[in-house]
Amino acid sequence: MRSILVANPKGGSGKTTLATHLAGYLASLGRQVVLADLDRQQSAAGWLERRPAQLPTIHSHHASKKSVNPDWMVIDSPAGLHGDKLTAAVKLAELVIVPVQPSAFDMLATGDFLRVLRKEKAVRKEKSQVAMVGMRVDPRTRSAAELADFLLAAEFPVLTYLRDAQLYVQCANEGFSLFDLPPGRAARDVEQWQPLLEWISAY
Ligand SMILES: Nc1ncnc2c1ncn2[C@@H]1O[C@H](COP(=O)(O)OP(=O)(O)OP(=O)(O)O)[C@@H](O)[C@H]1O
Ligand SMILES: [Mg+2]
Known part of the structure; x- marks a missing residue:
């Protein structure tokens, strides 16, 4: 089994959106x-409960203890994750994805987090690979350029930038992902995911 952790202690950075979509x-x-949902708010677990039964099955962490032999575990993590809990979560995951939004507050908080992440043993020994994703980015804006500069300096690969789209909000409400929609329905957004999906597929 391979594991992907989605983490950024900054609240609202897009962790649950990324985790549910990857699943x-x-x-x-x-x-x-x-x-797996490490967040007490259980947003990813709630999304899974809302997921229509006819869509491809995703197992909850609790159910999986019984009968499932998973190929992948996707781990959503809470805002404020730090210390031993962060170390344990990173140790579990071969891949760590960090979503970042184009705002000064998000970049400052994420910069602090990346410094901590770089010191984690699993990251230092390259047992866990870290990559970044720009979240809710409008490429025409100045803040998008600032985010690009920030991410370039971060020394972890930047996989893609996802735009702000109401479809993500609808997905959150109704328990589906862009990948559950008929082909072409979300073509522009699905295209933005491709580099991230290729990165994952390489493992
Ligand atoms: N690309 C996007 N376009 C539009 N809305 C988005 C996008 N990404 C996330 N959102 C919305 O932004 C809000 C915060 O995203 P999300 O819940 O994924 O962040 P989070 O990091 O999990 O937050 P928390 O730290 O509270 O767990 C949600 O309402 C989500 O639907
Ligand atoms: Mg969340």
Whole structure:
């Protein structure tokens, strides 16, 4: 089993959106997927409960203890994750994805987090690979250029930039992902995911 942790202690950075979509994508490929939710708010677990039964199955962490032999575990983590809990979560995951929004507050908080992440043993020894994703980015804006500069300096690969789209909000409300929609329905957004999906597929 391979594991992906989605982490950024900054609240609202896009962790649950990324985690639920990655689970949706892997399930759409026919993989056995477990979605683990470390957040007490249980947003990812709630999304899974709202997921329509006819869509590709994603297992909850609790159910998976019984009968599932997963190919992938996707781990959503809470705002404020730090210390021993962060160390334990990073140790669990071969891949760590950090979403960042184009705002000064988000970049400052994320900069602090990346410094901590770089010191984690699993990251230093390259047992866990870290990559960044720009979240809710409008490329025409000055803040998008500032985010690009910030991410370039971060020394971890920048996989893609996802735009702000109401479809993500609808996905959150209704328990689906872009990858559960009919082909072409979300073509522009799905295209933005490709570099991230290729990065994951390489593992
Ligand atoms: N690309 C996007 N376009 C539009 N809305 C988005 C996008 N990404 C996230 N959102 C919305 O922004 C809000 C915060 O995103 P999300 O819940 O994924 O962040 P989070 O990091 O999990 O937050 P928390 O730290 O509270 O767990 C949600 O309402 C989500 O639907
Ligand atoms: Mg969340």
